[in-house]
Amino acid sequence: QVQLVESGGGLVHAGDSLTLSCRVSGFASPNYATGWFRQAPGKEERDWVATIGDSNDNTNYPDFAKGRFAAARDSAKNLVTLRIYSLTPEDTGTYYCAAVEITPGWPVVSLYWAGQFDLWGQGTQVTVSF
Helix, strand or coil, rough: CEEEEECCCEEECCCCEEEEEEEECCCCCCCCEEEEEEECCCCCCCCEEECCCCCCCCCCHHHHHCCCEEEEHHHCCCEEEECCCCCCCHHCCCEEEEEECCCCCHHHEEEECCCHHEECCCCCEEEEEE
C-alpha cells in the first residue's frame, strides 16, 4: 500500500528557512504527482502551497508561494521535499504532502486542490516565532 510520511517540521524563527520531507512508498512506478498543503491553526481547510509532478521541471505554485517555496523530488530515494525560505509567523501550520497517480509527464498546472489527491500523509507541524 502507498504511504506518505512527512518530516522536518519544528519550531523556527522568522526569517529562517526550512526543508520538509515527504517519503513516498508503495507506488509501482514514479508516475505520481505530489502536492503540499498547509492547515493554519483554527482553520478547517488546507491551503495548497505547491505541486510537483514526475520531474523537477514540472511544478506549480500559488502566487503567494512563488519565489519562497520550492518543491523537489528525488525519485531514486522516493523523497519529495519542500523548501521554504524567509519564514514568517503566517507560515505556521501543519504541512501535509499528498499524492495522486498521473500519466507520465502530465503537467501539474491543473493539480492544485486537495480533492484531487487521494493519498495523504499524517502532517508535520511548523511553528514560526517572531
